[in-house]
Amino acid sequence: MIGLDARLLCVRTLIRSIRDKSYSNLALTNAQMNAETGTPQDQALCRRIFRGVLERMLTLDACIASHSKRPPEKLDLEVCCVLRCGIYELLYLRTPESAAVNLWTEAVKKLRKTSAAGMVNAVLRSFLRSGKQIPQPDDARAAMSLRYSVPLPLLHALLEDHDEDTVTAFLEDALDVPPIYLRRNPLCENSEKIMPVSEPVQGIPDAYLIKRRGETAEVPAVIDGKECVPVDPYRSGPVTESNALGRSCHVQDLASQLCCLALDPQAGETVLDVCAAPGGKTFTIAELMQDKGHVYAYDLHEKRVGLIRQGAGKLGLTCITAQTGDARKTEKPQADRILCDVPCSGFGVIRRKPEIRYKSLNEIAGLPEIQYAILEAAAKALKSGGVLVYSTCTVLKRENEDVVRRFLAAHPEYSLEKPWQNLPELAAYGQEMTTLFPQMLGSDGFFIAKMRKG
Secondary structure, three states: OOOHHHHHHHHHHHHHHHHHOOOHHHHHHHHHHHOOOOOHHHHHHHHHHHHHHHHOHHHHHHHHHHHOOOOHHHOOHHHHHHHHHHHHHHHHOOOOHHHHHHHHHHHHHHOOOHHHHHHHHHHHHHHHHOOOOOOOOOOHHHHHHHHHOOOHHHHHHHHHHOOHHHHHHHHHHOOOOOOOEEEEOOOOOOHHHHHHHEEEOOOOOOEEEEOOOOOOOOEEEEOOOOOEEEEOOOOOOOOOOOOOOOOOEEEOOHHHHHHHHHHOOOOOOEEEEOOOOOOHHHHHHHHHOOOOOEEEEEEOOHHHHHHHHHHHHHHOOOOEEEEEOOOOOOOOOOEEEEEEEOOOOOHHHOOOOHHHHHOOOOOOOOHHHHHHHHHHHHHOOEEEEEEEEEEEOOOOHHHOHHHHHHHHHHOOOEEEEOOOOOOHHHHOOOOOOEEEOHHHHOOOOEEEEEEEEO
């Protein structure tokens, strides 16, 4: 059947990603690289359904529960994922309804669940007869949880920390295809060649937004003006073969760029990036320093340290020393500035990694202690008068403001400073502790606290 292969690749990758608890962007990229070459339309369809299902899983499961005798959690994973994909396609794509029902009924047979084919067909047709209605709980928060596919515990945590309008706008944004930003390398003579495929971001030096083509998940970019390669908006951060853009620039969300601008490193200084991999912030720091001075970048795992070295080489940066090291233990040189972009729950980047929203809050309960330990250890290497930036890609206060306040209470020699005061268009956004949301500047969700040692 026409289109069946793309749907099978989609649902098999979805099953594997859920079972293995793997990052969705990596699972999909690997699956499409290893699959027989399909048409660009097939690949785009596979991506769209795969990511859409992950983004809206709670919504889709509520629809399944309304039309199935067995709840989603009692179904075989293969059957459940087929139903999720089928209902997503019926709700959000323009596929002829009968074709979508037939294709997903056939797909469940190909997954060796032939006995469930009748049930899949019946549930999808029942959903159509209902007018494709999404259940609407009476409780306001339950309805919000369902609308944005965010588990209630996470929704409660977000609303405890931020007002409802802010949370609603954040969750609305998380259901859209995220933008792709570039960081121009000002040290590269040909860096202006990124211009044909991007436009500058107002108020943020050397930041560019890639121009999108329609609703495609991948957009074109250049390698030093020589050729075009796809850049995936769901793969942020690493400079790898799949998203490296040569010496002219690297892919980096605005939040990470703003984090480096808050650190404000100067040429000739010694700077530490204590949780550096895959290296995007390290590269921007080195570029802001005009590649003069020393940037020491650390990560626990040699493979990830290799990504930093690889990216620095591609960008022609020589002041970076990348090495393995535990941010809580490794002896470090005395530094003028230190960046602590610590491991976190990642709830600020759910628009790029939709599966993160389903993470149990119990899983992340121990993070604040780890974050505090990293901050404590890093502070020992900071010179008097130096700057320490603590940052995360989450928006929960327990990992952000609470950690910083605890540190400041234990270290009265540190004081908070507002970031970006030398950048007029950004100065108003810089608070003593700043939480960024997409609706503010277009960045991922992010937290930044800039502290100076007296």
